Amino acid sequence: MKIKIPLQLFLTLILSTFICCTKDSQTTENQNQNIHTITFDELKSKIESAPKIIQKLQNAKNEIASNRIQGGFKFELDSIKEFKGEENYKSYTIKARKSNLNETEFIYKLLIENRNNVISSCLITFDYRNKLLVPINKEVFVLDNPMDRMECYAVTFIVECTCHEHSAPCTHPSSYTYHYCSGSNGGGETTNITNINGGVTTVGTSGTNSTVAILSEEEALELYAGFTNALTTEQKTWLSANPITSVELFAFFTTEGFSGSKRSFAKQAINYIMLHPTITFKQYKNWFSNTAVGSESDETRNTAYWNNPSLTFPQQTLPSFDTFYSAYPSSSTSAQQLCTQIGGQILTVYNKIAAKRLNMNTCAIRMSRALNYSGVTIPNVPGTKIGDDGKYYFTFAGDMNTWMRKTFGTNTYTGVGPTNINHHNYTQNQILNNPMILSGIKGIFSMVSSNPVWSTGHCDLLFNDVTCLNNCHFEGPILYIDVWELN
Incomplete structure (x- = not known):
């Protein structure tokens, strides 16, 4: 042909x-x-x-x-x-x-x-x-x-x-x-x-x-040509003038497929970037990719414990960004590889979830791993599991957010736990109306969900280009987002 x-x-x-x-x-x-x-x-x-x-x-x-x-x-x-x-x-x-x-x-x-x-x-x-x-x-x-x-x-x-x-x-x-x-x-x-x-x-x-x-x-190029030919004249003209975005779109299709949902996502990205020319496709995909989050645990969350307003923890110092980043598991490390590496109760939880043919959401475990190996101590509290290394790991992102607020502190207007000027808090509207509000900030990213059926939240490593190591999930049901800026 x-x-x-x-x-x-x-x-x-x-x-x-x-x-x-x-x-x-x-x-x-x-x-x-x-x-x-x-x-x-x-x-x-x-x-x-x-x-x-x-x-x-x-x-x-x-x-x-x-x-x-x-x-x-x-x-x-x-x-x-x-x-x-x-x-x-x-x-x-x-x-x-x-x-x-x-x-x-x-x-x-x-x-x-x-x-x-x-x-x-x-x-x-x-x-x-x-x-x-x-x-x-x-x-x-x-x-x-x-x-x-x-x-x-x-x-x-x-x-x-x-x-x-x-x-x-x-x-x-x-x-x-x-x-x-x-x-x-x-x-x-x-x-x-x-x-x-x-x-x-x-x-x-x-x-x-x-x-x-x-x-x-x-x-793959033939299939990509089919996608571009179906665009509007305005979209084609814009894409022709922005070849870097076109390369990123081709990479997106060759890694994630040419299905109708992927084509629709790519068209939405083009329309969004046309209206927000400072945004890159890399950022849009990281924010709104709508990837499945999976099960956080094989057990029910202890909401009574974590919703207790009198709950306190010993204050700890935030790690440096370089130390935290070095300890953070690679995004290419699968859930199975991560849980096998940690072992202990974490591997047991993974095996139980996998036995049900479900995916496991390991964002809180990844964050725990980075904190455990950058000088922070995670206590033995409800919702944590112990690994073969003798360290404790959160499985629920919502639990981890509450613990970090009361351990690392928040800014004065949030008023939870000790005061920490390196803490930033954002509403869903603030993030969706202007994601670049996070520009220049790097550190601990913690989103709390308004719908626990989706997940209790999302933990991640935030870079100063407003991307997260494992996607920021701005498409999720955001209750609020906390960021602890690391130097």
Whole structure:
């Protein structure tokens, strides 16, 4: 398929290629170790049933229920992408086209995976009319061997970017400088990539039970062009004049997918930034990304204890920013990795939540970790759990806020706990009307929720560019926000 790239996107590619290739080559090499191009003979030696899978699709006729896969396929077998994930996981992505050479509306991906020596496969279509990824129903294709199944219920896509001679998966840039070939996240996982789950696109991580497939940069650019072509004339003109934002949007799509919700979010971001030209897409995404927060604990919060107005704690001194930042867990550290590292009761809580197939919200645990290792002592109080290090960790963000107010103090007009001139307090209206009110402040960020069903709040590390390490969640139900400025 010949791809037509608009001027705005062409400028984007020039800029992104220039900045992308300034990345450390060792970082790219580390990422590239997960993705390899192999031949069909190599695939046959790894997946014995691969020829049967391909042959059946090549000869697919009317016995296949879906009209989209009647008529058979032709496969590009000289450039099969192998992805090596966890110890017992590999997946193989093979590009295919319908045998009818006149069809140009769809491109297909055959995915074959080996998970713990169980082989399964699925087929995904690229609908170029609507610029969408479309999973074909998992029931339409059954192989002769019942162990080799056709399943399309959870597919994770990694976009393979290229920087001249280098190649790497496009993951979420840790520094959010204006490139889309990112650095290693140091956590052993590729994060913030696309899951297609029954046609609904969500964000997930490799290492889950999804099948990992590889998209080419060309395919991602085609989908991005579909997004830009659907914009209004005013939006296109603005985006053409702001190529850095265009690069950031492309990075956003290649890491989080091209679903309708992501397209809508990107359009809202463009409209917001057009009205607030000092705001960057990095900031908008950090503030309003609406990411799931998860369960804070497997137990009920002790509200009677924490709502006691007579509650007091010994006063403690705030740490320095550098010490606090150094002790803060990386944003690439998963909940499982963090809780395993801490161990003890924290790991027990994680395992109980994971057993229910729920995500765990570890924001209070991350904040506790940073405080515990920057000279602050967290007491044994209701809602805390002890780790293998003998230190106590909060699990509820709301509990942590109350404890910090009474331990570090607040400003005179808040009047809770001892007086602390480094404390700032903001209402929801103040934040939403002017998020830049936080500009130049760095330190401890503590949001208290007005709806505990969402979460009791959010704890994070605030940078002076008004972004939080793990997103500020301004889209959440804010009761108030406390910030303790660290020097």
